[in-house]
Amino acid sequence: MSGTIHEQLQDRMPEVARGSATWDAAEQAHLEACTDCRAEWELIRAAVGVGERVEREFDAVGAARAVTERLRQPRALHRRPAVRTLVVLAAAAAIAFVFFRPVVPMPSTPAAAEARLLPELDSLNVAELTLLADAIEPPLAETPLGADPALTDLDTTQLTRVLRSLEG
Amino acid sequence: MPLPAESTSPSDQDLVAAYRSGDERAAARLVERHSPSVARFLYSSGATRDELDDLVQETMFRAFRRLDSWRGDSGIRSWLFSIAGNLLKDEARKRKGRTVLSLADHDAPSHTGPDHELEAEEAGERIRAGLLTLPRLQREVFLRRVQLGEGYDAIAVALGTTTGAARVHYHHAVKRLKELVR
Numbered sequence: 311m312s313g314t315i316h317e318q319l320q321d322r323m324p325e326v327a328r329g330s331a332t333w334d335a336a337e338q339a340h341l342e343a344c345t346d347c348r349a350e351w352e353l354i355r356a357a358v359g360v361g362e363r364v365e366r367e368f369d370a371v372g373a374a375r376a377v378t379e380r381l382r383q384p385r386a387l388h389r390r391p392a393v394r395t396l397v398v399l400a401a402a403a404a405i406a407f408v409f410f411r412p413v414v415p416m417p418s419t420p421a422a423a424e425a426r427l428l429p430e431l432d433s434l435n436v437a438e439l440t441l442l443a444d445a446i447e448p449p450l451a452e453t454p455l456g457a458d459p460a461l462t463d464l465d466t467t468q469l470t471r472v473l474r475s476l477e478g
Numbered sequence: 479m480p481l482p483a484e485s486t487s488p489s490d491q492d493l494v495a496a497y498r499s500g501d502e503r504a505a506a507r508l509v510e511r512h513s514p515s516v517a518r519f520l521y522s523s524g525a526t527r528d529e530l531d532d533l534v535q536e537t538m539f540r541a542f543r544r545l546d547s548w549r550g551d552s553g554i555r556s557w558l559f560s561i562a563g564n565l566l567k568d569e570a571r572k573r574k575g576r577t578v579l580s581l582a583d584h585d586a587p588s589h590t591g592p593d594h595e596l597e598a599e600e601a602g603e604r605i606r607a608g609l610l611t612l613p614r615l616q617r618e619v620f621l622r623r624v625q626l627g628e629g630y631d632a633i634a635v636a637l638g639t640t641t642g643a644a645r646v647h648y649h650h651a652v653k654r655l656k657e658l659v660r
Contacts, residue, residue: 324624324627328627330627349656349660350652350656353605353652354624356601356604356605357620357625357655358624359599359602360518360522360602360603360609361518361519361521361602363599364517364518364527364530365514365515365517365518368514368517368518368530368534370509370511370514373509373513373534374505374510374513375506376535377505377509377535377538377539377542378502378505381502381505381542382502
């Protein structure tokens with residue numbers, strides 16, 4: 311019988327220590343007589359109180375606010391604050407790389423140069439292009455000196471004066 | 479599903495259903511209801527006071543993300559303890575090589591009450607120190623049995639073990655703690 315009540319008592323200790331049950335007279339008597347049960351009872355009674363103060367003082371409202379705020383965020387930002395900081399930094403670095411990477415000049419091939427010409431020319435037909443080409447002044451280096459009407463009109467004396475003024 | 483008025487106390491199942499249907503207040507009420515005991519469980523399992531806010535929030539957040547895996551037949555608090563226990567295990571793994579379960583002086587609650595409270599708190603801290611030396615399963619079975627009041631069957635389901643094994647873990651934990659706090 312003693313073995314039975316011994317086990318029964320130990321099994322019920324958590325409930326009694328938490329206040330959800332009480333000892334009956336036989337259990338109480340056994341508890342007073344049994345050193346082993348009394349030692350266990352003291353242990354369980356103290357264990358029930360471990361962290362009681364932490365529980366009492368915990369800021370549940372603050373936790374609720376923080377959790378619901380986190381639940382509201384998009385899934386990508388659901389990580390814990392420390393991990394989230396790392397993710398945000400990595401994302402910022404990626405964005406910075408894309409937008410601020412050094413500009414490498416494109417290789418300058420004739421085809422590439424042509425591709426960069428005025429795209430609106432593509433819509434013109436051959437006759438229009440020829441007309442346009444004729445209207446464009448040739449570069450200075452390609453213009454023969456003698457073709458400049460301003461100089462050909464000068465006589466020898468006037469040309470000499472122009473040359474002297476250029477030479478200083 | 480609409481949340482019952484503030485004056486009534488909706489069940490956890492009601493709150494979960496309300497949250498699933500988009501009621502954010504239901505999530506807040508669940509956190510307010512259960513986070514203090516989750517904090518206590520984490521503290522008893524070795525978390526420091528400084529870590530508690532973060533760990534509790536993470537536990538609750540993970541719970542909401544995995545709400546579909548909660549079987550309504552087990553209490554939500556028991557389920558939350560399982561998530562908290564796994565979280566603590568993950569943290570321990572991350573910090574391998576370091577002392578995970580600190581019992582620094584600042585972890586112990588500062589005493590402001592009468593002498594019997596001081597004695598109780600000191601005894602509690604000795605037990606907490608002893609708990610930290612136990613294997614994880616023994617510690618969790620002990621805390622669930624003593625603080626949550628769970629029966630061996632429920633503990634076995636929550637920890638994925640058998641009822642008999644849960645009982646053995648509990649008795650090993652008690653035996654070891656009795657030696658440690660003697």
